[in-house]
Amino acid sequence: MTDRNSTVKDDIIWRRFSPRETLIRYAWYICIVFIAVWSLSNLDIAWFYFLDAHIQAKDLVVRMWPPDFAYASELIRPLIETIHIATIGTAITVIIALPVAFLAARNTTINPATWFIGRMILVGSRSVNTVVWGLLFVAIFGPGPVAGIWAIAFRSIGFMGKLVAEAIEEIDQGAVEAIEATGASRLQVLWFGILPQVLPVIYGTVVYRWDINIRESTVLGFVGAGGIGILLYSSINQFLWREVSLTLLVVFGVVLISEYISAEVRQRIS
Amino acid sequence: MSDNQQLDMPQWHRIRLIGNPVIRQGLIIAGIIYLLWSVNSLDIDWARIREGFPRAAGILARMFPPDFSRWQLLLKGILESVQMALAASFLGMILAVPLGICGARNIAPAPIYLMARTCIILSRTFHEIIVAIFFVKIFGFGPVAGVLTLTVSSTSFIAKMLAEDIENMRPGQIEAIRSTGASFLQFLNYCISPQAMPRYLGVSIYRLDANVRHSTVVGIVGAGGIGQVLAASFSRYDYDFSMAILLTIVTLVFLGEFFSNWVRGRLR
Numbered sequence: 001m002t003d004r005n006s007t008v009k010d011d012i013i014w015r016r017f018s019p020r021e022t023l024i025r026y027a028w029y030i031c032i033v034f035i036a037v038w039s040l041s042n043l044d045i046a047w048f049y050f051l052d053a054h055i056q057a058k059d060l061v062v063r064m065w066p067p068d069f070a071y072a073s074e075l076i077r078p079l080i081e082t083i084h085i086a087t088i089g090t091a092i093t094v095i096i097a098l099p100v101a102f103l104a105a106r107n108t109t110i111n112p113a114t115w116f117i118g119r120m121i122l123v124g125s126r127s128v129n130t131v132v133w134g135l136l137f138v139a140i141f142g143p144g145p146v147a148g149i150w151a152i153a154f155r156s157i158g159f160m161g162k163l164v165a166e167a168i169e170e171i172d173q174g175a176v177e178a179i180e181a182t183g184a185s186r187l188q189v190l191w192f193g194i195l196p197q198v199l200p201v202i203y204g205t206v207v208y209r210w211d212i213n214i215r216e217s218t219v220l221g222f223v224g225a226g227g228i229g230i231l232l233y234s235s236i237n238q239f240l241w242r243e244v245s246l247t248l249l250v251v252f253g254v255v256l257i258s259e260y261i262s263a264e265v266r267q268r269i270s
Numbered sequence: 271m272s273d274n275q276q277l278d279m280p281q282w283h284r285i286r287l288i289g290n291p292v293i294r295q296g297l298i299i300a301g302i303i304y305l306l307w308s309v310n311s312l313d314i315d316w317a318r319i320r321e322g323f324p325r326a327a328g329i330l331a332r333m334f335p336p337d338f339s340r341w342q343l344l345l346k347g348i349l350e351s352v353q354m355a356l357a358a359s360f361l362g363m364i365l366a367v368p369l370g371i372c373g374a375r376n377i378a379p380a381p382i383y384l385m386a387r388t389c390i391i392l393s394r395t396f397h398e399i400i401v402a403i404f405f406v407k408i409f410g411f412g413p414v415a416g417v418l419t420l421t422v423s424s425t426s427f428i429a430k431m432l433a434e435d436i437e438n439m440r441p442g443q444i445e446a447i448r449s450t451g452a453s454f455l456q457f458l459n460y461c462i463s464p465q466a467m468p469r470y471l472g473v474s475i476y477r478l479d480a481n482v483r484h485s486t487v488v489g490i491v492g493a494g495g496i497g498q499v500l501a502a503s504f505s506r507y508d509y510d511f512s513m514a515i516l517l518t519i520v521t522l523v524f525l526g527e528f529f530s531n532w533v534r535g536r537l538r
Contacts, residue, residue, distance in 0.1 A: 036360035039353035127523035129487040
């Protein structure tokens with residue numbers, strides 16, 4: 001009697017997963033945990049640093065408070081420079097990224113070889129971090145904002161190019177055929193058939209990337225590529241933590257404002 | 271009269287994003303003025319720029335052929351970067367769950383929601399390198415600082431996506447589960463998790479791929495990984511080795527992206 005009752009009970013209880021699914025799920029969990037533990041244990045972690053970490057952290061906070069507001073006047077120029085680097089870099093990006101995007105989109109590229117070249121440019125540009133591009137351009141143009149502008153532009157080409165190329169591949173072919181039917185040349189088809197369809201995506205990605213670039217250009221100074229990062233890095237190296245905290249506050253404000261502007265503009269466009 | 275109208279009719283105009291011509295042209299002019307002003311206000315040493323082009327050719331010439339002779343150092347750095355990325359993604363995935371749930375307006379109480387959102391915004395605002403510097407100061411040089419930096423940025427990224435996902439859920443299922451008298455844990459398990467899981471996994475996989483990319487750069491401030499090797503080779507003008515490292519990074523990122531696209535394609 002009790003035996004039968006319990007089997008009935010088992011049938012009644014609803015389960016989300018069948019036993020097989022549960023087994024597979026747990027196998028995945030174990031697999032993921034194993035990989036994570038392997039990674040962590042292979043890194044030579046100096047655990048004794050953890051012993052005084054909280055003391056170090058507290059020490060840092062005490063030294064950073066209060067922010068040194070007298071330092072603010074020195075920050076204004078580098079701050080404007082930071083914004084300039086991001087904006088000019090983004091402007092250059094647009095000029096270079098658009099042709100590359102048309103090369104890298106399957107329906108507008110000339111032949112498979114040009115498609116491959118376009119894709120390689122995009123992958124190469126995106127794989128290298130802005131700061132690494134910064135290292136390279138500082139070696140070429142010397143320290144200063146010009147290196148920063150090129151670093152920003154070279155990293156952004158891949159980002160913009162990829163998104164625009166994807167948009168080009170998803171356009172409505174009807175409009176293109178209609179314009180081709182009027183006897184338009186290849187360039188005219190690009191200009192009147194394809195470009196208007198992807199323009200909102202272009203504007204959106206430009207504004208979005210600009211906002212990311214503001215954030216990136218705040219650290220370009222660490223490798224000497226101009227902007228507020230130069231001051232931040234020198235304050236850190238001189239252990240002037242109260243200057244550091246003010247700089248961070250300013251960076252926080254600028255990034256928040258640019259994020260707000262970018263979100264607002266993108267909402268208007270779409 | 272009617273003739274005139276017919277002539278007016280076929281006049282074709284492109285549809286503009288900004289309808290008002292005054293605003294449109296004004297924006298273009300403002301943009302040009304801004305560019306002129308900004309280029310002028312940056313103190314650019316044009317002579318140094320001109321010098322840069324032959325220098326770029328020189329550097330490029332020294333980069334080829336890439337020097338893979340120190341492949342042990344390269345492999346060690348790359349492996350460390352990948353391990354940092356894996357560990358940070360795993361920690362980020364775990365930490366993002368509570369943070370994401372707390373950051374969803376429709377299921378978290380207001381004070382907790384605000385706190386969680388503040389955390390997310392704070393860690394998203396500061397670039398990885400700034401965060402890395404602080405972790406290097408606290409935990410010393412080495413991969414720990416790198417792992418923690420990437421953990422912070424992955425946590426806030428995944429949590430933000432998760433919170434938005436939960437906020438966009440249909441209220442129907444939420445009410446249905448709540449009306450059965452489910453506890454909060456049961457509610458999470460049977461209502462939130464089935465709906466949020468596919469996207470959460472997708473975002474986490476994407477983040478793994480982003481972490482591989484970012485792990486190559488936190489090393490520049492001493493937080494471990496291939497970035498440290500790369501920065502050292504640059505400062506020693508060891509450009510052929512730098513090129514070898516860069517090529518390896520590009521390949522790795524390419525593979526990572528391929529893997530991430532494949533997994534996300536299968537999740538859908």
